[in-house]
Amino acid sequence: MRYSGFKVIKEALTGHRGWGPAWRDVDPQPAYDYVIIGGGGHGLATAYYLASVYKQSRIAVLEKGWIGGGNVGRNTTIIRSNYLLDGNEPFYEFSLKLWEGLEQDLNYNAMVSQRGILNLIHTDAQRDAFIRRGNAMILNGADADLLTTAQIKKRYPFLNTENARFPIKGGLAQHRGGTVRHDAVAWGYARAADQRGVDIIQNCEVTGFTIENGTCTGVETTRGAIKAKKVAACVAGSSSRLMEKAGMRLPIESHVLQAFVSEGLKPLLPGVITFGAGHFYCSQSDKGGLVFGGDIDGYNSYAQRGNLPVVEDVCEGGMAIFPMLGRARLLRMWGGIMDMSMDGSPIIDKTHIDGLYFNGGWCYGGFKATPASGYVYAHLLANDTPHETATAYRFDRFAKGLMIDEKGQGNQPNLH
Amino acid sequence: MIINHPLLGPRDSAEFTYMGDARLINRPDWQADDAVAQFTDYGYLRDNPAGAHRELWFHEGGDRSWLVVTRDTTTHEITNVELARDVARAEGRSK
Numbered sequence: 383m384r385y386s387g388f389k390v391i392k393e394a395l396t397g398h399r400g401w402g403p404a405w406r407d408v409d410p411q412p413a414y415d416y417v418i419i420g421g422g423g424h425g426l427a428t429a430y431y432l433a434s435v436y437k438q439s440r441i442a443v444l445e446k447g448w449i450g451g452g453n454v455g456r457n458t459t460i461i462r463s464n465y466l467l468d469g470n471e472p473f474y475e476f477s478l479k480l481w482e483g484l485e486q487d488l489n490y491n492a493m494v495s496q497r498g499i500l501n502l503i504h505t506d507a508q509r510d511a512f513i514r515r516g517n518a519m520i521l522n523g524a525d526a527d528l529l530t531t532a533q534i535k536k537r538y539p540f541l542n543t544e545n546a547r548f549p550i551k552g553g554l555a556q557h558r559g560g561t562v563r564h565d566a567v568a569w570g571y572a573r574a575a576d577q578r579g580v581d582i583i584q585n586c587e588v589t590g591f592t593i594e595n596g597t598c599t600g601v602e603t604t605r606g607a608i609k610a611k612k613v614a615a616c617v618a619g620s621s622s623r624l625m626e627k628a629g630m631r632l633p634i635e636s637h638v639l640q641a642f643v644s645e646g647l648k649p650l651l652p653g654v655i656t657f658g659a660g661h662f663y664c665s666q667s668d669k670g671g672l673v674f675g676g677d678i679d680g681y682n683s684y685a686q687r688g689n690l691p692v693v694e695d696v697c698e699g700g701m702a703i704f705p706m707l708g709r710a711r712l713l714r715m716w717g718g719i720m721d722m723s724m725d726g727s728p729i730i731d732k733t734h735i736d737g738l739y740f741n742g743g744w745c746y747g748g749f750k751a752t753p754a755s756g757y758v759y760a761h762l763l764a765n766d767t768p769h770e771t772a773t774a775y776r777f778d779r780f781a782k783g784l785m786i787d788e789k790g791q792g793n794q795p796n797l798h
Numbered sequence: 799m800i801i802n803h804p805l806l807g808p809r810d811s812a813e814f815t816y817m818g819d820a821r822l823i824n825r826p827d828w829q830a831d832d833a834v835a836q837f838t839d840y841g842y843l844r845d846n847p848a849g850a851h852r853e854l855w856f857h858e859g860g861d862r863s864w865l866v867v868t869r870d871t872t873t874h875e876i877t878n879v880e881l882a883r884d885v886a887r888a889e890g891r892s893k
């Protein structure tokens with residue numbers, strides 16, 4: 383069924399009896415060509431591009447819970463391509479371009495809103511760094527715009543530019559950045575993949591791999607064994623737990639990141655703002671809630687909930703740039719488990735086991751990557767060679783000293 | 799989280815800096831034949847279990863001692879706290 387304005391009107395006039403489920407509820411087949419583990423944004427996007435762009439078939443996505451129950455449904459929905467390094471920027475710009483055509487491509491309203499993102503500058507050194515970053519972005523075909531304090535004041539009159547400790551000295555804007563309705567991304571990819579014959583199997587946890595003579599030939603699941611020519615792991619925060627079953631240790635620690643939503647307010651924040659002197663980022667949802675977050679809690683965790691010191695730290699960051707935040711009440715907060723890698727960048731690669739592929743290490747920034755991650759992972763699965771925008775995301779980059787470390791922090795995952 | 803410091807008693811975890819897996823105490827031998835491979839593993843690979851995890855916490859905002867904390871990563875419950883110095887000595891790391 384195609385969704386359209388005409389269809390909405392027709393259904394409104396006929397009592398909404400014609401809407402079917404958006405994807406089929408299927409039982410697993412005994413064998414597939416491709417088994418994708420993890421029904422998050424990346425797993426579903428991988429299945430969609432495998433079927434649509436790379437014309438592959440016999441594809442299944444196995445999800446231990448329900449699709450969209452992981453980080454794809456827990457993030458703060460910011461998309462952008464404002465990276466510095468060559469290994470990253472072409473990939474994230476490719477992703478932003480895919481976001482721009484996503485809704486037409488999927489025939490699904492994912493509420494892609496290019497409301498712009500603004501990174502505030504508070505020191506002269508930071509201005510130099512942001513000018514450099516902006517130039518790197520432009521060289522890679524992205525957009526970047528250095529704004530003066532006066533230009534920022536015009537759009538965000540309530541910002542405290544004169545804070546004695548953290549004065550706002552300008553900002554780097556990416557006008558094509560913005561937000562996307564996160565659940566709709568999972569649902570849109572699921573529906574579009576399903577329409578192209580992909581089996582989406584929920585409540586199906588992968589509990590082990592079938593590995594014979596160094597080749598992975600299938601998976602064991604809570605719904606029985608499933609054979610596959612290629613097995614593609616794509617489980618974000620659970621990466622280490624899953625790959626341990628194949629005997630692998632990863633350059634990843636799992637950490638908890640919290641997110642917060644205030645009570646609904648009148649329209650106030652036209653775009654996304656980030657505070658540059660601490661760690662705080664904020665946007666306003668279409669329902670009016672201020673959606674914000676900051677640093678990860680900083681210790682290994684699978685608990686999907688964080689602790690109070692970080693709540694205080696995030697709120698202090700917010701209060702430093704817009705003190706009126708203190709008058710709003712917090713409505714909801716939650717946590718998600720981040721696959722923090724050793725250099726802050728992801729891995730999309732074959733493993734040393736034939737037929738077993740890995741996608742993970744997304745840290746707190748994998749939502750914006752969803753379309754490109756799916757696209758390049760599908761490319762790798764179909765062709766056994768990396769997509770041109772993802773050649774640097776290899777496992778062996780750590781051994782070879784080819785880290786992609788945007789922040790220059792070294793192998794300390796909680797600092798990325 | 800409250801960390802029960804062996805010398806100072808219960809302290810807020812916010813006084814500490816988290817430094818990762820306690821296996822980092824066991825620095826490989828730089829003269830071993832496969833030292834490069836060992837250091838690559840040591841520097842970049844982690845166990846990352848869901849459940850009991852032994853990890854290093856540095857009391858940066860306190861007495862600057864290093865602790866080995868055993869904590870459940872699924873509940874955040876802390877079951878054991880030792881001085882990293884004692885752990886290292888027991889493993890024969892320093893005299």
Ligand SMILES: Cc1cc2nc3c(=O)[nH]c(=O)nc-3n(C[C@H](O)[C@H](O)[C@H](O)COP(=O)(O)OP(=O)(O)OC[C@H]3O[C@@H](n4cnc5c(N)ncnc54)[C@H](O)[C@@H]3O)c2cc1C
Pocket residue numbers: 419420421422423424425444445446447448449450451452453454455456457458459460461586587588589616617618619620624639640641675716717718719720744745746747748749750751
């Ligand atoms: C609070 C928070 C804020 C964030 N904000 C942003 C942001 O503003 N911008 C941004 O770009 N990114 C952000 N992120 C990061 C982003 O959400 C993640 O990097 C991204 O969603 C990870 O990819 P995914 O969607 O495939 O993961 P998930 O949705 O977590 O998918 C993984 C799936 O695998 C399943 N699974 C796990 N183990 C198994 C198994 N054994 N068998 C079968 N299935 C299994 C899980 O149930 C899960 O559904 C944020 C994350 C959090 C938690």
